[in-house]
Amino acid sequence: MRCRGNSLSRRGILTAGALGGLGLSLPELLMRQAMAEQKQYDFVEAKAKSVIHVYLPGGMAQQESFDPKPYSPMEYRGEMGTIKTNTGEVFSEVIPQLAKRADKFSVIRSMSHGEAAHERGTHNMFTGYKPSPALRYPCFGAVISHEFGPRNNLPPYVCIPNVPNEFAGTGYLPSSYGGFALGADPAQNGFKVRDLDLAGGVDAERFMRRKAALNVVNNQFAAASPADNVNAMNTFYERAFDLLDTPAAKEAFDLEKEDAKMRDRYGRNQAGQRLLMARRLVEAGTRLVTLTYGGWDMHANITSSFKNTMPPLDVALSALIDDLSERGMLDETLIMVSSEFGRTPKINPDAGRDHWPKVFSVMLAGGGIKGGMVYGASDSTAAEPEENAVSPADLATTMYRLLGIVADKELMAPGDRPIEIVDGGKLIEPLMV
Missing domain, CATH: 1.10.287 (Helix Hairpins)
Known part of the structure; x- marks a missing residue:
């Protein structure tokens, strides 16, 4: 933990001397004071009780989703049109349902890091850390499991349908904090969670x-x-x-207990049933649910790929926001939609876009996040941040704070090495209620 600069006054030193006569030395007093300060510093008010982390593997294009560039040349803006949101912003035409609910969530248009490989970008977005050959860092779910433990006998960290990647594990924390995987897709006929x-x-x-x-x-x-x-x-x-x-x-875990009309509302597909399962789990007591949907590594034919892949997610995310709001759960449930990076500013010869970590978008809703905001901006071709760049550490720090976790609290790695949960992240305060 970083030093907070609370030095003892002259009176404190005299008091320490007096206590020393009673068997409490100055080092012991300083240790007790530091422990008290640590406890005070480690407590922050939680806005969110749970997190639903919707991860879009492969790298979702910012231009075809939350950050279109309609005034750029065709080779940059792509073939898709735009749609106006209910807040006056502009999104891609393939998310009309979310556009109607833009006042309920916020978008970061200035996410940025330097890792263009899938694995390294994924590590950033699941841990808040750059990859290191010296240490394996724990993912968000493992940290939350470590800090809070189970609630209502539900696993604190659940993965739908499976643990999504090698960086969604416990890192240097004990493996008992790992995620519980359903082992099957909730959208399958006859879906049943194994071993229950x-x-x-x-x-x-x-x-x-x-x-x-x-x-x-x-x-x-x-x-x-x-x-x-x-x-x-x-x-x-x-x-x-x-x-x-x-x-x-x-x-x-039993989707058959859900009303059929609600299942239809989310969509009888992977996006819909995975998000509905996530809502059921956080409502029952799970602290963090990570779910994946789709394949967003669209190096070719990005327009047709988006038109096939995005509409079910648009419907399902909109249903989730409405459902949580109707149940009085949106203010205490943080929804985070992220990907490992974005896509290149310019369309490639195969009518797709390639890896681009310099700037991309993340969606946040509920759980202490303001609605109707766009934070940060990319430049005219979505090539790099133009203002308010946000790092993975900043995003992680903000998420943890909303849950009541101080991100620079130190956990113990093997060899009794104190490691901060997140190193150097800044709160994205304008987005926080």
């Missing part, structure tokens, strides 16, 4: 006997083998038992 039902022939009484016996074995084994993977497996079993013991928690 008792085996055939096992009733509740038999389950409890097995659980008690397994606890004895696990505790002995963990005591003899204190390795991370052993302790993690023990934690996973305990949380799985809690989940099996809690009907309301299990029910959150």
Whole structure:
């Protein structure tokens, strides 16, 4: 933790001397004062109780989504038209439903980093850190799981349908803080989350006997083998038992319990059913849900690709915003829509766009974020930030603060190395309520 510059006064030093006669030395007093300051500094008011992180793998083009350039030459602006939002801004024509709800969310048009490779860009956008060969950083879900733990016996960090990439893991934190993956797509017919039902022939009484016996074995084994993977497996079993013991928690994963009209409203497709599942989970108690949708690495035929891929997401995100608002949950649920980078300013010979990390867009809604704002700007061809550049560290710092986590709090990496949750990020205060 950075020094906050609170030096002792003369009276404090004299007090320390007096306390020293009672067995409390000056170093001990300083340590206690530092601990008190640490606790005070680590507490911030939370605006959001949960996060739904919608990740669009491949690199979504800013020009064909939230940052069109209608006055640029055709080779820069592309073939698609624009649509006016209910706030007077301009979005791409393929998100008409979101355009009608622009007063409910905000857009950052000046996200920027320097990593043009998918893996490195993904690392940035899942951790808030540049990749390092020396240390593996934990993703947002793992940090939140570490800081808050389970709520209502739901896994604190859930991935839909699976853990999306190698950087959505626990990094230097124990593996027990990893995400719970559904293991199947909620849009599939007969969708069922794996491992949430008792085996055939096992009733509740038999389950409890097995659980008690397994606890004895696990505790002995963990005591003899204190390795991370052993302790993690023990934690996973305990949380799985809690989940099996809690009907309301299990029910959150059952989309068949959802009203058919609501399922239709979101869309009976990957975008719709994944987002609906995310809403069910945060409503029940999950702290962070990461879900993926689509493939946005559109090096060729970007216009037709967007017209196929974006409309279901447009409908589903709009339904999510409306649904959360109607349930009184939008103010306490942060929606974050991001990608690893944007696309090149100029259309390539294959009628697509290539990797471009210098500037791209992120959408934020609810959970302490103002509605109807556009923060930052790209230049006339969406080539680089023109004002208020935002780094992955800034975005992560802001997200954590909205959850009540101080981003430069230090966690312990292997070898007792203190590592800040995010290093050097700044709050995007104009976006915060």
